[in-house]
Amino acid sequence: MSSRKFLNQVDQQISRAEVNNYDRAVFVLHDQLNLQQWPEWVRRKKPLLIFMESVAKGRSLPYHKKKLTYVLSSMRHFAIECHQAGYSVYYHATSKHYGQGLTELLDQNSELDVTYMMPSEWDSRERLRKVKGKYPDRITEIENSFFYAETDRWKDKIEPGYRMEYFYRDMRRQTGYLMNDDEPEGGEWNYDEDNRESLPDDYPVPEITTFAPDDVTSEVMALVENHFGDHFGQIDNFGYAVRREQALQLLDEFINERLADFGPYEDAMATGEPTLFHSALSIYLNNGLLLPWEVCERAIEAYKDGKAPINSVEGLVRQILGWREFIRIYYEAMMPEIRETNFMNFSEPLPELFWSGETKMHCLKQSLKPIFKQGYSHHIQRLMVLSNFSNLTKTDPRQLNRWFWFAYVDAYEWVVLPNVLGMSTFADGGVLASKPYVSSGNYINKMSNYCSSCEYSITKKTGENACPFNYLYWNFVDEQREAFEVSGRNSFMVNMYDKKSEEDKKEIKKSTENFLQTLGRDQQKK
Ligand SMILES: Cc1cc2nc3c(=O)[nH]c(=O)nc-3n(C[C@H](O)[C@H](O)[C@H](O)COP(=O)(O)OP(=O)(O)OC[C@H]3O[C@@H](n4cnc5c(N)ncnc54)[C@H](O)[C@@H]3O)c2cc1C
Numbered sequence: 189m190s191s192r193k194f195l196n197q198v199d200q201q202i203s204r205a206e207v208n209n210y211d212r213a214v215f216v217l218h219d220q221l222n223l224q225q226w227p228e229w230v231r232r233k234k235p236l237l238i239f240m241e242s243v244a245k246g247r248s249l250p251y252h253k254k255k256l257t258y259v260l261s262s263m264r265h266f267a268i269e270c271h272q273a274g275y276s277v278y279y280h281a282t283s284k285h286y287g288q289g290l291t292e293l294l295d296q297n298s299e300l301d302v303t304y305m306m307p308s309e310w311d312s313r314e315r316l317r318k319v320k321g322k323y324p325d326r327i328t329e330i331e332n333s334f335f336y337a338e339t340d341r342w343k344d345k346i347e348p349g350y351r352m353e354y355f356y357r358d359m360r361r362q363t364g365y366l367m368n369d370d371e372p373e374g375g376e377w378n379y380d381e382d383n384r385e386s387l388p389d390d391y392p393v394p395e396i397t398t399f400a401p402d403d404v405t406s407e408v409m410a411l412v413e414n415h416f417g418d419h420f421g422q423i424d425n426f427g428y429a430v431r432r433e434q435a436l437q438l439l440d441e442f443i444n445e446r447l448a449d450f451g452p453y454e455d456a457m458a459t460g461e462p463t464l465f466h467s468a469l470s471i472y473l474n475n476g477l478l479l480p481w482e483v484c485e486r487a488i489e490a491y492k493d494g495k496a497p498i499n500s501v502e503g504l505v506r507q508i509l510g511w512r513e514f515i516r517i518y519y520e521a522m523m524p525e526i527r528e529t530n531f532m533n534f535s536e537p538l539p540e541l542f543w544s545g546e547t548k549m550h551c552l553k554q555s556l557k558p559i560f561k562q563g564y565s566h567h568i569q570r571l572m573v574l575s576n577f578s579n580l581t582k583t584d585p586r587q588l589n590r591w592f593w594f595a596y597v598d599a600y601e602w603v604v605l606p607n608v609l610g611m612s613t614f615a616d617g618g619v620l621a622s623k624p625y626v627s628s629g630n631y632i633n634k635m636s637n638y639c640s641s642c643e644y645s646i647t648k649k650t651g652e653n654a655c656p657f658n659y660l661y662w663n664f665v666d667e668q669r670e671a672f673e674v675s676g677r678n679s680f681m682v683n684m685y686d687k688k689s690e691e692d693k694k695e696i697k698k699s700t701e702n703f704l705q706t707l708g709r710d711q712q713k714k
């Protein structure tokens with residue numbers, strides 16, 4: 189790869205700068221692709237921009253082939269656009285990690301000073317700081333400015349009991365979003381009550397525009413097939429935006445065609461509809477093609493113009509200004525120890541079906557299929573189907589976290605880890621969430637039409653063809669009482685379990701045991 193065999197398109201479109209002609213450069217990481225967020229002097233002085241592709245980073249996990257394609261293609265397009273805008277660009281590919289690649293550049297160019305923006309991900313940050321340790325006078329680290337919330341202002345607040353809701357209200361006050369003086373627009377901070385509808389039959393869901401791969405993307409796809417062919421997921425039919433202009437088009441499309449229905453159907457799931465009215469914008473938000481304030485402000489504008497109701501717009505702002513920012517602060521506060529957290533001490537390997545998709549459980553099949561194909565599924569599938577199943581089958585949450593990290597196109601450690609180890613598996617013991625997000629099949633049946641196409645019976649509680657979520661859930665409630673305790677008292681669900689007949693309890697245990705014994709586990713891909 190270092191032979192530049194797969195960099196033809198970049199080499200044709202960028203006349204490569206000679207690094208030793210420069211004394212000042214800016215190192216742009218693959219998830220910082222927006223010069224608006226860089227200091228004003230960068231746009232004014234137009235220093236040399238250095239981009240680096242790292243094979244070692246690409247190999248550090250079996251990342252989805254579409255993720256690798258997206259990350260590399262959008263970085264190449266961005267570098268080409270910077271070149272067209274008058275910047276000198278040095279586009280480099282290394283078999284090593286970023287830190288070693290940058291060290292080599294500094295070793296070879298003794299006059300060069302480099303500025304980088306603090307990486308969002310811990311390992312890249314550590315690697316670049318090591319380089320800074322070696323060259324303290326030649327390297328400048330600047331704050332990461334792709335988020336609303338300042339880390340230093342919020343980090344110390346993260347502790348059990350400090351919930352996203354408190355943070356979110358403060359962020360609403362700070363930004364003035366949907367505020368009338370000190371009061372929330374519409375009189376409520378939260379419209380979740382209006383946002384729990386299931387999708388009516390035959391309700392039309394608009395299609396999302398896809399973009400055929402151009403020459404740059406096609407070349408990256410060939411590279412990924414050649415060098416990362418054994419990675420997770422399918423590469424064919426790549427249709428993601430890879431340029432800001434395309435991502436802005438998708439933002440327009442979401443605001444005009446899906447935002448109004450985003451709120452009511454936020455928690456809904458439907459066979460053959462992986463996206464419904466969700467924005468599908470996380471992948472662009474997470475590498476800078478779109479900025480979080482652009483999305484929030486467009487949504488608020490649509491509300492003011494009467495094009496979208498308050499429950500949809502507040503719902504979206506809550507996700508981006510609330511959850512997304514809170515999650516990032518949590519990561520900053522909890523790293524690196526949080527990586528090994530496992531409150532319930534689950535140790536089972538990941539179920540094999542997370543790789544194969546082979547299962548009779550229709551909800552799981554429907555949630556996994558779009559991940560193999562596109563590296564995407566929406567929040568409720570991630571939380572209430574996949575993570576729920578992982579918890580109920582006593583799977584090691586760290587393995588689930590690893591899987592979410594390589595299987596999704598929008599996954600970066602700062603966002604995936606808090607969502608998995610904090611929110612969806614309760615592995616942190618209650619710092620982020622007040623109780624485990626687990627449920628029986630009833631929740632899935634209420635929010636989707638999955639159960640009507642399933643080989644299992646949602647109405648059966650135990651026995652051979654009973655919905656596995658039904659008995660696995662009650663077994664979990666019994667075994668994990670501590671996680672359900674509210675201020676030292678048993679929760680409603682624990683009391684419900686205790687009131688079941690001995691016969692029912694025996695059947696729950698028997699069905700659980702049978703199911704877990706026959707569940708294939710991922711032994712090799714640990
Ligand atoms: C187990 C699990 C793993 C997750 N892993 C990731 C991940 O790797 N990357 C990622 O970006 N999100 C992750 N999320 C959060 C959320 O599910 C996705 O952001 C969302 O599904 C992306 O699809 P969308 O753009 O259509 O979102 P929408 O439903 O349209 O929401 C709008 C935006 O809000 C933001 N958002 C919403 N919820 C969250 C959240 N909990 N944390 C952070 N941002 C949020 C996203 O930027 C999203 O694009 C995870 C959630 C769970 C439960």
Ligand code: SF4
Nearest residue numbers: 549551629639642655
């Ligand atoms: S019956 Fe159970 S396993 Fe089948 S789709 Fe419904 S919740 Fe999922």
